[in-house]
Ligand code: HEM
């Protein structure tokens with residue numbers, strides 16, 4: 265009927281919010297204002313993404329905790345309803361082998377248990393002394409160099425790459441190569457071609473190292489995986505991809521928590537003073553979780569698809585619907601974190617979801633926490649005059665990467 | 678107080694060990710949780726509560742008495 269076309273149904277004209285939602289320029293460390301508003305008014309609501317898809321956006325802490333461990337909420341990125349982060353991710357999904365990052369229980373449980381050994385809390389705790397040495401040496405080098413310095417390049421990126429080198433079992437004489445190549449691939453400064461070449465070199469390097477560890481095992485993750493390959497529990501190629509995945513997943517994220525975390529502390533001098541003056545491991549550990557909560561750097565949201573109808577609150581998520589969990593919005597949910605906009609290193613912060621929640625919660629979280637505890641507990645005490653060498657307005661933020669960070673952080677002391 | 682651990686649900690994250698090391702441990706090879714004591718003393722109540730709150734798999738239950 266022709267008239268019907270010119271008479272829009274009430275409400276249908278209201279456009280869906282476009283996700284990701286933009287941050288406010290004047291509050292670069294806070295979640296997008298619209299995400300906070302949705303959490304208060306429409307905590308589970310549809311949004312529109314880059315490919316025209318209309319997944320649900322879940323913003324409340326409690327709803328994320330209810331849904332993320334639910335077996336109907338799936339990480340299967342071959343499902344046509346899966347809300348891909350971008351075109352590149354959509355393109356590579358069918359070519360990606362099944363890994364912990366795209367499977368559900370029971371497959372996910374099996375895969376994850378084969379790689380989890382090195383991340384067991386007691387084993388990670390043994391890395392404290394080697395991490396302390398890495399951090400101390402890098403601070404020495406930075407202090408001996410020119411100032412102002414870029415904290416990201418001089419300190420924040422090398423820490424996780426040297427720690428992962430140690431965890432994997434990269435011999436000391438190769439640390440330089442490993443650190444230079446992984447930074448080049450990850451800091452975004454290289455041209456795409458160059459980045460591709462260097463990441464190929466890194467994979468080839470790990471492939472070769474895995475062979476050497478098979479013949480001559482040591483006490484490290486690659487040797488352990490080599491053992492599993494020999495026992496037939498894992499394919500050689502799987503072990504190499506796992507090594508590369510640990511490097512990629514743990515490098516930029518941890519580096520960002522060091523650089524952006526330092527920026528957040530610069531913005532809160534009273535909180536920075538707490539860290540500068542303490543050696544209480546409990547306060548330092550809590551500070552790490554609070555900064556994780558406050559910044560919630562994984563800005564693309566956790567992506568899932570419904571494998572069945574799910575009733576929650578007053579909505580029904582249909583089988584095949586995509587679901588996005590905005591971690592920053594949940595971590596600023598005033599029902600769980602009163603005055604969430606305050607960075608308060610002494611508040612109970614442990615139930616934040618900066619590492620996600622449910623079976624896919626970050627594999628490297630215990631390692632990341634330890635690295636950050638050593639960094640936050642050392643850097644500001646050893647360099648008490650550490651301060652910004654650029655105004656926050658002049659910093660360039662990365663709004664499109666998986667993690668929200670700064671391209672550089674000029675500091676002086 | 679009585680604590681229940683649902684082992685098949687456990688995703689081996691170790692968060693319970695960080696929160697309540699006197700009540701939970703992890704298997705060395707794959708990190709699956711081990712319940713060290715089913716009836717911890719009252720002085721461990723806060724630790725156990727935190728373990729329940731941080732477990733990403735909702736695999737721990739506190740049966741209070
Ligand atoms: C502060 C630093 C880090 C942050 C904020 C972070 C954040 C996250 C988040 C939010 C997820 C969940 C993704 C999802 O549910 O789909 C995740 C998963 C993962 N992370 Fe991290 N991460 C960090 C450090 C690390 C480190 C150091 C490693 C390894 C050495 C690592 C390895 C992984 C892996 C392998 C997964 C996939 C787990 C799975 O799907 O089962 N991450 N991370």
Ligand code: SF4
Pocket residue numbers: 682686687688689690691692693694701708709710731732733734735736737
């Ligand atoms: S916190 Fe939960 S999932 Fe993690 S090891 Fe303990 S019981 Fe398992």
